[in-house]
Amino acid sequence: xxxxxxxxxGGLKLPGHKKRSTQGPIRKTPISKQLxxxxxxxxxxxxxxxxxxxxxxxxxxxxxxxxGHVSVCLHAPSSGVITAIGEHAIPHPSGLSAPCITIExxxxxxxxxxxxxxxxxxxxxxxLRQIIRDAGIVGLGGAGFPSxxxxxxxVHHSVETLLINxxxxxPYISCDDMLMRERADGILxxxxxxxxxxxxxxxxxxxxxxxxEAIAAMRYxxxxxxxxxxxxxxxxxxxxxxxxEKQLIQxxxxxxxxxxxxxxxxxxxxHNPGTAYAVGRAILHGEPLISxxxxxxxxxxxxxxxxxxLFGTPIKDLLVFCETRRQPDEPFIQGGPMMGYSLAxxxxxxxxTANCILVGVxxxxxxxxxxxxxxxxxxxxxxxxSLLPQxxxxxxxxxxxxxxxxxNLFDCIECGCCDYVCPSKIPLVSYFRFAxxxxxxxxxxxxxxxxxxxxxxxxxxxxxxxAQEKEERQRQRKAALAATKAAKAKEEDSTNTAEAADSVTxxxx
Amino acid sequence: xPIFRLSPPFLAGANRVTLQMLQVLLALIPAVxxxxxxxxxxVLINVTLAVSVALITEA
Numbered sequence: 001x002x003x004x005x006x007x008x009x010g011g012l013k014l015p016g017h018k019k020r021s022t023q024g025p026i027r028k029t030p031i032s033k034q035l036x037x038x039x040x041x042x043x044x045x046x047x048x049x050x051x052x053x054x055x056x057x058x059x060x061x062x063x064x065x066x067x068g069h070v071s072v073c074l075h076a077p078s079s080g081v082i083t084a085i086g087e088h089a090i091p092h093p094s095g096l097s098a099p100c101i102t103i104e105x106x107x108x109x110x111x112x113x114x115x116x117x118x119x120x121x122x123x124x125x126x127x128l129r130q131i132i133r134d135a136g137i138v139g140l141g142g143a144g145f146p147s148x149x150x151x152x153x154x155v156h157h158s159v160e161t162l163l164i165n166x167x168x169x170x171p172y173i174s175c176d177d178m179l180m181r182e183r184a185d186g187i188l189x190x191x192x193x194x195x196x197x198x199x200x201x202x203x204x205x206x207x208x209x210x211x212x213e214a215i216a217a218m219r220y221x222x223x224x225x226x227x228x229x230x231x232x233x234x235x236x237x238x239x240x241x242x243x244x245e246k247q248l249i250q251x252x253x254x255x256x257x258x259x260x261x262x263x264x265x266x267x268x269x270x271h272n273p274g275t276a277y278a279v280g281r282a283i284l285h286g287e288p289l290i291s292x293x294x295x296x297x298x299x300x301x302x303x304x305x306x307x308x309x310l311f312g313t314p315i316k317d318l319l320v321f322c323e324t325r326r327q328p329d330e331p332f333i334q335g336g337p338m339m340g341y342s343l344a345x346x347x348x349x350x351x352x353t354a355n356c357i358l359v360g361v362x363x364x365x366x367x368x369x370x371x372x373x374x375x376x377x378x379x380x381x382x383x384x385x386s387l388l389p390q391x392x393x394x395x396x397x398x399x400x401x402x403x404x405x406x407x408n409l410f411d412c413i414e415c416g417c418c419d420y421v422c423p424s425k426i427p428l429v430s431y432f433r434f435a436x437x438x439x440x441x442x443x444x445x446x447x448x449x450x451x452x453x454x455x456x457x458x459x460x461x462x463x464x465x466x467a468q469e470k471e472e473r474q475r476q477r478k479a480a481l482a483a484t485k486a487a488k489a490k491e492e493d494s495t496n497t498a499e500a501a502d503s504v505t506x507x508x509x
Numbered sequence: 510x511p512i513f514r515l516s517p518p519f520l521a522g523a524n525r526v527t528l529q530m531l532q533v534l535l536a537l538i539p540a541v542x543x544x545x546x547x548x549x550x551x552v553l554i555n556v557t558l559a560v561s562v563a564l565i566t567e568a
Contacts (some may be wrong), residue, residue, distance in 0.1 A: 014520065172519070338518040365521035376529055416518035423524040430516045 008256030011239045011381040012231040021297040021304040035312030036349040042138040058112040077290040080105035087211035091348040093341040112284030125197045135282035140274035151197040158266035166207040167243035170336030173356040175293040180214035184221035189280030202230040210238040217465040224446035229354040299360030333358040338416045371424035379418035379480030389418040
């Protein structure tokens with residue numbers, strides 16, 4: 001290891017509870033009778049369906065195309081018939097419905113023709129990005145940002161370091177851990193492609209020290225690839241939220257991502273190991289992103305573990321498969337206990353961003369009436385972004401949004417550390433989310449009114465110009481009319497004089 | 510059946526206001542001892558008076 005590790009302020013040591021789901025290998029979830037695929041499983045514009053109800057589709061066939069730049073395609077996770085295209089409940093904290101494609105599977109699980117690329121270096125980085133986009137690959141860490149965009153260094157940046165974020169700092173979740181243990185070679189395939197697409201010189205694989213098996217597996221896989229000499233595995237201390245992109249960069253490279261900037265501005269691009277694996281599958285095996293590893297765990301899951309699950313599989317089927325002790329309609333958490341959200345409802349599907357389904361938490365926070373803030377400052381001590389949550393809370397509550405911006409509200413990563421330590425049990429992150437959305441709404445409103453004003457002003461200008469032009473035209477027409485009149489008069493005059501002259505000559509004669 | 514809060518985080522820290530205030534009281538003990546040592550037992554009367562007034566008005 002070259003440079004000493006850096007550090008970020010604050011953070012928490014949380015009980016991991018990961019052993020529960022790492023006892024057995026990754027298991028395949030059986031194919032459900034019905035798969036429901038939301039058209040928007042990523043950040044950006046929703047995909048547009050290119051199939052009709054009644055169409056037969058094969059496994060891996062594209063069923064929706066990307067719309068606009070920030071968007072990716074969607075594929076059929078198994079072969080079957082499209083039975084519906086329309087609104088369906090989606091796993092979203094709001095509990096709303098969204099457009100989905102429903103497939104009735106036929107159980108044959110027949111693949112479409114797969115275009116495998118044996119030597120990706122024969123292709124341009126642009127072509128590879130296009131394949132990655134067509135394969136529907138998004139960041140599998142939880143945010144779901146289209147990966148092809150993050151594999152494009154662009155003309156203004158050069159990427160020095162590709163950082164694979166295997167920290168997985170949230171308690172309970174272990175899908176990346178298990179993927180690194182079992183499919184280290186597949187992850188490295190993806191890493192090679194990513195390095196090539198980004199023209200990056202080195203790769204750092206950061207793994208928290210509570211995953212010795214994953215570290216050993218990745219080291220072993222790496223030792224078999226002599227050409228990946230610029231790739232190293234960095235073991236980072238276990239602390240929440242080390243897996244936050246900006247925090248991990250700070251730990252691994254000792255650099256800070258500036259406010260309102262992206263990691264690429266300091267020459268770093270961060271990807272999840274699951275995304276790297278998916279990239280490898282897409283390029284080398286021609287398989288689009290149709291499944292992911294989901295951790296199913298919690299106090300009510302006796303056979304917790306990691307499950308390779310097709311997208312669209314009803315969460316209910318997955319929970320039944322794990323023999324969960326769950327009452328019907330009992331709420332569960334998607335994501336981790338710190339940043340996930342609680343869902344209720346039985347026929348929600350697994351999507352690209354579903355990394356963990358958590359049924360029952362050990363030290364669950366009961367719904368409590370928050371007490372007044374006593375300004376103890378514990379929240380500021382644990383904030384990994386060095387913010388002052390107590391001040392932000394004060395100003396968010398007072399809806400003094402300018403002040404919240406002065407206190408760098410938008411640097412908040414919503415990790416929940418301040419909430420966790422707050423002795424008054426104030427839901428600080430909820431306040432911050434509220435303030436953020438309010439500010440964004442205001443911004444949008446301002447943008448809209450600016451546009452309307454501009455439009456109004458240019459309309460007035462246009463009307464005035466048109467009036468002027470009309471006047472000008474009228475004046476010209478008048479002038480022209482006058483001129484022709486004058487010319488006519490002159491003509492008459494000249495004929496008169498000519499006649500007069502004629503008469504004079506006649507007289508002379 | 511666990512009932513969650515509406516928003517994350519769903520994990521509870523051990524920190525409580527009562528805990529914090531007990532820490533404050535703990536930190537005050539040496540100060541009270543030192544004051545009694547230097548200014549005599551009258552300090553204890555002051556403290557008792559202050560605490561009882563605080564308790565009465567708080568409730």
